[in-house]
Amino acid sequence: MTYVIHGATGAQGAPVVAALLAAGNSVTALTRDPDAVVAGARVVAARYSSVAELTEAYRGADGVFVHLPVVSEADRLTYAHNIVAAVREARPARVVFSTSGAPVGAGAGGAAAVLAEGLGETGVPYAVIDPLTYLENLLMPYVLDAVRERGVLPYPVRADFPMSWVSHLDVADAVAALFGRPDVTGVVSVGQYPAIDGAELAGAFGAHFGKDVVFEPISPEEFRGFVAPLIGEGPAADVAGMYAAMSGLSDRSITPENSAQRLLGVTPRTTGQWLRDMGL
Template sequence: MTYVIHGATGAQGAPVVAALAAAGKAVTAVTRNADAVVEGARVAAARYSSVEELTQAYRGAEGVFVHLPVTAEEERQSYARNIVAAVGAARPARVVFSASGAPTDPAAGGAAAFLAGGLADSGVPHAVIAPTLYLENLLMPYVLDAVRERGVLPYPIRADFPVSWASHLDIADVALTLFDRPDVTGVVSVGQYPAITGPDLAEAFGAHFGRHVDFEAITPEQMRVSLAPVLGEGPAAGVAGLYQAMSTLPDHSISPENSAQKLLGITPRTTRQWLTDIGL
């Protein structure tokens, strides 16, 4: 049996492939390009838009790791429906879904919530990884260049807004453990706890780079302008909308009751640990 990994050539799936391969597991990388080369994995071409292709990829799998790509919400909802249909038809042994920071509460609506609910209704053993914000967001040029050139870390959150940051490496650690822990089901929150603020982030970057770094709160609109050339206007507007909604909250912290720390004994990396681990 094999573990089927979506986004195996991307930022989220690649660390999961690496972790499984290092553990001696058979890995199938799901990509849109059948000619792609993924170290440590065989490649299977399957599109989110095809229930048939997804079903074929999932059939007989020991585990499936899935997340929804950053694209228009209408597309994400279509992809979520197709994944649920394919899981129901193929019946893999286990599914681990990373919500990538999107809300999974049915009351919130949206593609991630639909996918989480669909997995629950399918009867297929599953777990949902629920991170808040990714540390990898801080590698965007508009952030990292400002740190290096001006000694400023710009980000669209208030200076007093605590966040339970997590990295893609942390998600891979949790996914690998969840595949081996069928007793853990439902939502597993992943992120630093206690949550940290923007100035805490700036201090960690400053310590890593050996210079003073200040935090600079920017607006979601400023973020949208910076992201549009990279993601496209639609996805950039969607991301900015999430940060605008987030600005009304008191914090973006995980709950310790369903955290990876409590349920799995996994403590996410500190910001400085993460910067060291990625070799920045």
């Protein structure tokens, strides 16, 4: 089986490549760098901005894993339309799309919703993975340094706000499972269930690092200042806006009905398991 993986050298794509190679599959790693090296995979340079390059990369694939990069929303919309056009032309056997936490429900708007809707219109079998909040967000230096140096875990939500945290490793497990389960279609939510609140999250960090750790709510604007140097001012403002909107919600939790646990038999890692798997 041959699978085409977007962002194969990045945080989301690399774990998918590793999971598929470990299962003995053939992998085509899509990157922006034609000189990139991905051990065990064939590397193909294909830009989101080129329908022709995407079409050539997708043609004959048993599966394609795609997600949208962190760029301006205008560019993301262009890329979404290009991906749909390439899928429609190339007709891969299956597409798995990760929303990366962006909304895709009815009336959601935005590039992720456009891509999900467009894939449905191609007639190509597809599934949508819907992670909510990445544990990898907690790897940012300002979080880990605060844990290690001050015994606090800062994040822009209330301490009593339950969240279904998920890692890129969990998403990769779900992607690999979906490629082997063509009967599972539609939206598959991936994340911890039951959701955990800030105190439970901090407690897991404390148990792993062998120290007392408390959760420290910070404002979305303060969070924006931390992440802007990493992802850029525009995307950082979008992220801060998302967390500001979450302040009016009761939780950010998956529902068991469409979870990876029920549909695929894939149980996401606990926070402690993830910390161990990351070698922290």
